[in-house]
Amino acid sequence: MNQSYDTLLAKVDEAGICTLTINRPDKLNALNQKVLNDLQNAVQDIAEHEEVDGLIITGTGDKAFVAGADIKELSELDTETGREVSEKGQSIFQHIEELDIPVIAAVNGYALGGGCELAMACHIRIASKNAVMGLPEVSLGLIPGYGGTQRLTALVGRAKALELIMTGRFVKADEALQAGLVNKIAEDSVMDEAYEMMSSILKQGPLAIRNAIRAVEAAGSKNGYNEEASLFGDLCGSDDFKEGTTAFLEKRKPDFSGK
Numbered sequence: 001m002n003q004s005y006d007t008l009l010a011k012v013d014e015a016g017i018c019t020l021t022i023n024r025p026d027k028l029n030a031l032n033q034k035v036l037n038d039l040q041n042a043v044q045d046i047a048e049h050e051e052v053d054g055l056i057i058t059g060t061g062d063k064a065f066v067a068g069a070d071i072k073e074l075s076e077l078d079t080e081t082g083r084e085v086s087e088k089g090q091s092i093f094q095h096i097e098e099l100d101i102p103v104i105a106a107v108n109g110y111a112l113g114g115g116c117e118l119a120m121a122c123h124i125r126i127a128s129k130n131a132v133m134g135l136p137e138v139s140l141g142l143i144p145g146y147g148g149t150q151r152l153t154a155l156v157g158r159a160k161a162l163e164l165i166m167t168g169r170f171v172k173a174d175e176a177l178q179a180g181l182v183n184k185i186a187e188d189s190v191m192d193e194a195y196e197m198m199s200s201i202l203k204q205g206p207l208a209i210r211n212a213i214r215a216v217e218a219a220g221s222k223n224g225y226n227e228e229a230s231l232f233g234d235l236c237g238s239d240d241f242k243e244g245t246t247a248f249l250e251k252r253k254p255d256f257s258g259k
Contacts, residue, residue: 008035018054022059061108065107066110066114090147100213103122132173155180207240215231243257
């Protein structure tokens, strides 16, 4: 990826892992429309870049992943523009969630409001020990608008989601882990832990990883079981399936081709 963005840093390493860093340290990496526009373009670039096998999203520094939205921008919204902004954020975050590659949020500090919603749009969340997460929109007379009400409910359940959204309170890493909001707390470097997990994922069959993402996305829908069976069947006809089972029987590591 050779693209450059005003508010993001994008880097792809030799293993095909792209690190996308929200880069507004003077504003604790807060989201504004410029960041959202850059995110929209970057995610589209990543989706079209065949050399990217996994994505890690984080924020510059160790104080904040994304500390929230630009309150000045929010204060200028009315009914019509508010709906438009919400739908735009939902669309961008849904695109992240629906990427065919694994996406890990390395939550390094504050992940509040839109930052928490961005983290929840990722497939996996690893938190630093100083991570603080929350959806404080009710303190502004708002609710989460970038998919937060839906994803938080899916992650922690209806009762816990209502508690966190209606109180607007912040939760530290330990409570976030206990509630199911994050998958893991990093012992040392959150980025090192994210790379380690991503490297483990990328050792598996790439077609299987892609279909696993699609199958889980269908969970809870009327067609979820049918989708799982269809995706399972597709994989049974793949070269990767033949290689994986042959390697197991021959007691060697598989060499997946992604076909």
